[in-house]
Amino acid sequence: MSKKASIIGGGIIGLCSAYYLAKEGFQVSVFDKSDMTDGCSYGNAGMIVPSHIMPLAQPGMIAQGMKWMFDSQSPFYVKPRLSTDLIKWGMQFYQHANKKHVEKAMPALRDLSMLSKELYQDFAKENSSFFYDEKGLLMLFKTEKMAEEMHHEGKMAENLGLGVNYLSKDEVSQLETGTKTDVIGGVHYISDAHLYPQKFMQFIKEQLNKLGVSIHKNTTVTDFKINNNIVSEVITSKGNFTTDEVVLATGSWSPEIAKKLQTRISLLPGKGYSFTLKEQSHKPSIPSILCEGKVAVTPMANDIRFGGTMEITHNNDTKINQNRLKGIINSVNDFYPDLNIEMPKVEDTWYGFRPCTPSGMPIITKSKKITNLTFATGHAMMGLSLAPATGKIVAELISGKPTSVATNMFQL
Ligand SMILES: Cc1cc2nc3c(=O)[nH]c(=O)nc-3n(C[C@H](O)[C@H](O)[C@H](O)COP(=O)(O)OP(=O)(O)OC[C@H]3O[C@@H](n4cnc5c(N)ncnc54)[C@H](O)[C@@H]3O)c2cc1C
Structure with a gap:
């Protein structure tokens, strides 16, 4: 038996x-x-990301998070409440947000990610119904400060054996032919892939x-x-x-x-939103992250999905925060000026809880x-x-x- x-x-x-x-x-x-x-x-951005070798707990995240806390459209937010779980989680996050932890975490995440991608390739050989595709991931940015940060992360990924290309503004538009981009440059992780989660x-x-x-x-x-x-x-x-x-x-x-x-x-939900526009012939052809807004954009078959925000909260917090949704829309229209997307109706907006450990x-x-x-x-x-x-x-x-x-x- x-x-x-x-x-x-x-x-x-x-x-x-x-x-x-x-x-x-x-x-x-x-x-x-x-x-x-x-x-x-089901409603996530569908990205398979060996490029994501940095854990959420990383140096600089606390200071950046504090700044974002006071911006109603920011991509990261910790919902303040009197909760011992939240206090413990915050303390453990603080303990992990250092260089030593990141250096140990990166190769471990890379190995897990690369194994996963190989297994996805095996699934995709059997069946094409979930639209697995290997177009890489474009990290797009609009400011010199973000360019510097992304180049630095790109070098770290290269040191761990990942394929990375550093693109000028013109090189981004030569690669992304699906729609116009308004950026100063991009970093293209060629190891990444994507699929249609549902x-x-x-x-x-x-x-x-x-x-x-x-x-x-x-x-x-x-x-x-x-x-x-x-x-x-x-x-x-x-x-x-x-x-x-x-x-x-x-x-x-x-x-x-x-x-x-x-x-x-110790684990808390990181609430995020997405919405999907169906049957869009005019759309980006390569998945991207719009770095300043931390918005994920993924073409999925004939559709396109936009996702973002990370609100550290509790499992009963199912409210869709319109301000943060507006932050996603604004980023998309700033980076892809020809898309002209509009605020989705609340009923067309999906939310999900990412299970976030403090490390x-x-x-x-x-x-x-x-x-x-x-x-x-x-x-x-x-x-x-x-x-x-x-x-x-x-x-x-x-x-x-x-x-x-x-x-x-x-x-x-
Ligand atoms: C906006 C957004 C975009 C994202 N984009 C990406 C991306 O591009 N790439 C990526 O890799 N990840 C992405 N993620 C993260 C990814 O979606 C999650 O990490 C993943 O779905 C977590 O899967 P899970 O199986 O651990 O949890 P879940 O999918 O939440 O599954 C847990 C299940 O447990 C069930 N359950 C709970 N308690 C009980 C119980 N007592 N009895 C029975 N059942 C129970 C629940 O009903 C649930 O179905 C994104 C997330 C969000 C919110």
């Missing part, structure tokens, strides 16, 4: 973990409290069905039966399920469910307390990018195999 693995959370991390565990021969069940159609793994989620669900994985939608995991440091049953709103292994992949909700597993996780590093590790528990969470703004590699490592950890990349930076 094959062993039973229960995945709590059916976002992209949970589904990729389910995929690789099923491939290893486990009898896999996925439990998700939602209908699995619209969470953080369509990838559909694809991976189909793969899971073929592999015989049971997917329990609208099923909230409320507790666990634990004996002698082993989880024997997953307790849900739709009954109890016996299990041999448990994977916690509950994104921004991880701290509350981890408590039931006798574990503290900026994902957690991919076996529990030290509970022998059959594995954590796969905290991927913040890189969950889509890192999901296949995370899923593969989860399966390796549970099967007792050596992991494809070192996991010492992904501990709790």
Whole structure:
């Protein structure tokens, strides 16, 4: 009889973990409290970003964040509230925002990212339904200060073996032929790729069905039966399920469910917005980040998606902040003057909660307390990018195999 693995959370991390565990021969069940159609793994910007080797916790972020706090249209915001979770998270973020941490984090993130990209290439060989494409990522800027920062980051990425081109204003417009750009230059990371997230989620669900994985939608995991440091049953709103292994992949909700597993996780949601314009013939052809506004722009098949803002908040904060949305619109129209995009209606605006750890590093590790528990969470703004590699490592950890990349930076 094959062993039973229960995945709590059916976002992209949970589904990729389910995929690789099923491939290893486990009898896999996925439990998700939602209908699995619209969470953080669906409306994101779809970028696969080996270029993103800098964790959110980095030198200068505290000072920049403080400045942004007083700007209602800024891309980064910490919602002030009296909460011990927020205070602890802030203190831990402060402790990690230094050069030493960044130097250790960068090669670890690069290796995880490169593995993930290879795995995406394997998926794309099988199926083209999710519009995987390797056009790189353009970091576009309008100020000398940002140019200097982006060139510096580009050099660090080059030192880690990534392909980077530094472009003048004219070179940007020669490369981006889909629409006019108004920038002073750009940095092109040729290693990056992109896809259509909703369509990838559909694809991976189909793969899971073929592999015989049971997917329990609208099923909230409320507790666990634990004996002698082993989880024997997953307790849900739709009954109890016996299990041999448990994977916690509950994104921004991880701290509350981890408590039931006798574990503290410091993690807060980083709320972000996106909206998608359908069937647009006139649009940028290469994914970009508009650096001064921290806005992501991704062409996806015939559509185009704009995403941005990072509001460190709590899971009940579902309000769409119109000022910050306006900040996204203004950036897009400043950088791409011919697009003339308008404020989307509230009902056409999507939001998602990025699961943000204070170190900026994902957690991919076996529990030290509970022998059959594995954590796969905290991927913040890189969950889509890192999901296949995370899923593969989860399966390796549970099967007792050596992991494809070192996991010492992904501990709790
Ligand atoms: C605007 C925006 C743009 C982004 N762009 C990118 C990008 O370009 N590239 C990139 O790599 N990443 C991007 N991200 C980040 C990425 O979307 C996330 O890192 C990723 O979706 C997190 O996946 P997850 O599976 O960990 O969490 P989720 O997708 O949130 O999944 C967790 C699941 O757990 C379920 N759950 C929670 N508690 C329970 C419970 N008790 N019982 C059962 N189920 C439960 C939830 O319902 C949820 O479905 C972006 C995010 C945002 C907001």
